[in-house]
Amino acid sequence: MIKSGSNSFAFSAELDSGLLNDLYEGDLEYAEVVFKDFLKYLPDYFAEIEVAYKGKHITELRKAVHKCKTLMGFVGLSGIQAAYQALEKKCEQSKEIDELEADYKDLKKQTESGKKIIITELDRLKDFNGTKK
């Protein structure tokens, strides 16, 4: 359902608002659902990355990174998505997990800050949609 009068909501500058406007076309109720789902799935998806990294399984790490990368796109975390993309690529080229340590740690940090951005944005969406309890 396209919400009328939705023009008064602007996605945060920390997010790729151009992409989000194109994706949701003003359907901010659905955006709220997706942002909520993002926060629901992210811990499990990132846990897969951690397990693969700690287990030194580069192929599994690449797959887990790929999955998380996809999720980032739906909430406009395009910058972080690009970092995921870069690590995914490095996984394809690396033979030793140690080569990926710096990227992994950086990604973990970026993911945490991305999560905070989405928590704040979800709050804003709830306020706007009138669904905040």
Add this chain to the structure above:
Amino acid sequence: MKIKSIIVEDIPVAADFLRKFCERSGKVDVLGHFLNVEDALGFLNQHVVDLIFLDVEMPGATGFDLLDRISYSPKVILTTSKTEYAFDAFQYNVADYLKKPFTYQRFLESIQKIEGTNEISAAKVDQDHLFIKVDTKLIKLQNTDILFVESMGDYVKFVTPSKKYVTLNTIKNLEEKLDKATFLKVHRSYLVNLTKIDDLDGNILLIQGNQVPISKGHRDEVLKRLNII
């Protein structure tokens, strides 16, 4: 008539997005959503769909594995966040390639492509023969004369009891046009006329002195379609 589809996608957020687009379009029914290839194949072995929205990277087998193992050829729209699969997509003759996340407008363009190709194939169903172009001539082949068809890169070879004809075409394309009750893909490179099979020896079909291999992915479907008692 609505396009009957399934979604094969391991990321629920992406699948929900797609399902919403399908509903909004009013053109596409989603008969099911599957998180992996095995579950999707289980469904596809029992149901015929017009279209598969197919992710490539999933737990276990990939989307391309599904295309190797499916026994008929619905239209396929690849949905992936990795652009590197474009070449494979071309090889598998997929109808379109959507990079996630994609907009509703881009989704509609894909569906319009599918609608266009459906009209073309609909005009060719229920025919008991086909014409193939060999050199400058159009040659009429009755379905009942065709023993099997073999892929030769950009060409295919039609094998009949008396002659072989080579023409520009693909197995994928022919699979859509030939009668599905009579012809079955038994290997990425072979379509056989089920009524012409003489023997099955291991993974080899014997058809009037010709040997046609069955791939592992197609073996179950071949056995199912043969009248084994």
